[in-house]
Amino acid sequence: MQELLVQLAVFIIAAFLGFELISRVPNMLHTPLMSATNAIHGIVLVGAIIVVATANDAFTIAVGFIAVVLGAMNVVGGFWVTNRMLGMFRPPKTRVKKRKG
Amino acid sequence: MQVATFLAYLVAAVLFVVGIRRLRKPETARSGNTIAAFGMLIALAATFLVIDTNATSVWLLIGGGVLLGGVVGAVSAQRVPMTGMPQMVAAFNGVGGGCIALVALSEFYQGRAETWVAASAGLLTIIIGSVSFAGSIVAFSKLQEIAFTGSVAFPLQQVVNALIFLGVLLLSANVFLDGALAEAVGIPFLSPLISLYILLAASLLLGVLFVIPIGGADMPIVISLLNAFTGLAAAASGFVLENYALLIAGTLVGASGTILTRQMSSALGRPLGKIIFAGIAATGGKQEEDDEEREVNDVSAEDVGSYLKEEANKIVIVPGYGLAVAQAQSPMYELMETLESDGKEVLFGIHPVAGRMPGHMNVLLTEAGVPYAKLYDLEDINPEFEETDAVIIVGANDVVNPAANDEEKDSPISGMPILEVENAKRVIFIKRSLSPGFAGVDNPLFYDTDKTMMLFTDAKQGLQEVTEAVKNA
Numbered sequence: 118m119q120e121l122l123v124q125l126a127v128f129i130i131a132a133f134l135g136f137e138l139i140s141r142v143p144n145m146l147h148t149p150l151m152s153a154t155n156a157i158h159g160i161v162l163v164g165a166i167i168v169v170a171t172a173n174d175a176f177t178i179a180v181g182f183i184a185v186v187l188g189a190m191n192v193v194g195g196f197w198v199t200n201r202m203l204g205m206f207r208p209p210k211t212r213v214k215k216r217k218g
Numbered sequence: 219m220q221v222a223t224f225l226a227y228l229v230a231a232v233l234f235v236v237g238i239r240r241l242r243k244p245e246t247a248r249s250g251n252t253i254a255a256f257g258m259l260i261a262l263a264a265t266f267l268v269i270d271t272n273a274t275s276v277w278l279l280i281g282g283g284v285l286l287g288g289v290v291g292a293v294s295a296q297r298v299p300m301t302g303m304p305q306m307v308a309a310f311n312g313v314g315g316g317c318i319a320l321v322a323l324s325e326f327y328q329g330r331a332e333t334w335v336a337a338s339a340g341l342l343t344i345i346i347g348s349v350s351f352a353g354s355i356v357a358f359s360k361l362q363e364i365a366f367t368g369s370v371a372f373p374l375q376q377v378v379n380a381l382i383f384l385g386v387l388l389l390s391a392n393v394f395l396d397g398a399l400a401e402a403v404g405i406p407f408l409s410p411l412i413s414l415y416i417l418l419a420a421s422l423l424l425g426v427l428f429v430i431p432i433g434g435a436d437m438p439i440v441i442s443l444l445n446a447f448t449g450l451a452a453a454a455s456g457f458v459l460e461n462y463a464l465l466i467a468g469t470l471v472g473a474s475g476t477i478l479t480r481q482m483s484s485a486l487g488r489p490l491g492k493i494i495f496a497g498i499a500a501t502g503g504k505q506e507e508d509d510e511e512r513e514v515n516d517v518s519a520e521d522v523g524s525y526l527k528e529e530a531n532k533i534v535i536v537p538g539y540g541l542a543v544a545q546a547q548s549p550m551y552e553l554m555e556t557l558e559s560d561g562k563e564v565l566f567g568i569h570p571v572a573g574r575m576p577g578h579m580n581v582l583l584t585e586a587g588v589p590y591a592k593l594y595d596l597e598d599i600n601p602e603f604e605e606t607d608a609v610i611i612v613g614a615n616d617v618v619n620p621a622a623n624d625e626e627k628d629s630p631i632s633g634m635p636i637l638e639v640e641n642a643k644r645v646i647f648i649k650r651s652l653s654p655g656f657a658g659v660d661n662p663l664f665y666d667t668d669k670t671m672m673l674f675t676d677a678k679q680g681l682q683e684v685t686e687a688v689k690n691a
């Protein structure tokens with residue numbers, strides 16, 4: 118019971134924190150921000166790893182393995198693509214001229 | 219849970235928060251993403267600490283799965299062109315939702331979701347995760363134009379959705395009551411486990427039906443909403459697995475994703491309820507009104523070039539999705555440089571929904587080399603139009619359509635904030651034809667022959683020709 122109450126408290130505080138974090142974001146950063154939070158919920162990979170590690174039958178191992186693959190795609194792909202997007206926002210002074218033929 | 223793992227999860231949570239904070243400003247955004255990724259690395263490493271097994275096969279499975287998923291994710295993320303970004307985000311969101319639904323399913327299968335908290339949170343995880351997975355896949359195929367493009371509607375759609383939702387609730391109740399519900403109504407073969415499989419299938423179907431009626435223009439909002447859903451599912455699974463990393467990170471994403479979704483829908487002027495329940499684009503939309511020929515001021519690239527050269531000092535460029543489709547960002551950059559070398563001021567007015575997602579156009583333009591200081595949001599550019607000599611609109615229509623502010627007419631874009639280009643001295647459209655845009659609403663500006671110049675051509679070719687014309691004028 119005590120554990121549940123702690124979890125509930127953490128849940129509520131994290132929810133308020135999440136609401137407050139996204140108050141004033143310029144439109145231009147909406148796509149990268151969505152993409153980055155998308156990568157953060159790749160934390161589901163932790164759940165998938167725990168499933169495989171504690172599985173004791175073939176069905177669970179198979180399901181868990183698929184979950185690990187999907188979760189890893191979410192994490193790695195999510196952060197990678199966000200990084201690519203944000204790499205394109207260069208500050209004016211270090212602007213590199215890009216010429217395409 | 220080991221103390222070290224718990225502390226590591228807390229560190230990871232702090233890094234996620236710091237990362238998201240830094241993502242609010244362009245200067246710090248990239249480092250914010252790196253910090254969040256670092257937090258993820260810590261959370262994963264800490265998870266390995268609590269794995270209580272020496273079986274090599276388990277480690278191989280986990281390592282192999284991470285490697286396989288990671289490589290597929292990295293390669294697709296590296297290869298996707300910037301114009302394909304929205305569907306990429308949808309796909310990554312979808313796999314996350316699928317992952318967490320499977321995690322919850324296996325917890326039930328192993329009989330671990332015993333307490334009422336774990337059982338209800340587990341059911342929630344399966345439902346939301348599956349909806350997010352199926353919905354994201356539909357969103358992906360819409361944007362990639364594989365299937366379900368436009369708004370797909372069928373008779374009694376709302377009724378069917380409601381029935382499936384009711385079925386989902388009943389199945390959940392049956393699982394929760396350990397099969398007692400099915401026994402009470404005389405269908406004992408519907409064991410909790412079988413109910414779970416049907417529940418999974420029904421939730422997937424619900425996800426598909428939820429997204430297919432929604433038109434392409436509203437897809438960013440839907441993806442953002444599904445992103446928040448996956449976060450929520452991750453948080454719910456945190457209660458099942460009693461895992462604080464899932465709980466905190468999932469909740470953060472669920473909450474911040476909800477706010478982001480609201481911001482996007484208000485930028486579009488489309489209340490969320492209207493998008494979800496009305497199947498919007500089906501109304502209004504594509505009916506052709508009258509074929510009455512109306513006069514437009516059809517000009518050549520030379521006309522545009524000489525006007526820009528001789529009479530315009532302050533120029534605002536308004537790019538739309540048509541620009542991205544034509545891959546015309548580089549020619550646009552050339553035009554900007556040419557005009558600037560003549561001592562003219564060039565700004566970019568970016569509508570929140572230019573491109574296919576809020577901020578998408580900014581990514582595309584900065585990719586072409588336009589410094590972000592020149593990219594103005596809606597609120598910042600609108601006051602500038604009064605003093606602007608020429609607005610060049612490339613591949614956009616809806617976002618500059620004054621019909622959105624016309625209170626007499628009810629159209630799909632009514633109430634959407636627009637770029638008030640009609641306040642500028644001259645308006646130049648570079649457009650392939652007079653056809654209205656995504657929303658199918660005619661633009662009265664096209665027919666204002668005193669103010670408007672229409673250059674009918676492909677965005678890329680048009681910009682190249684205008685650039686040449688400015689150089690030669």
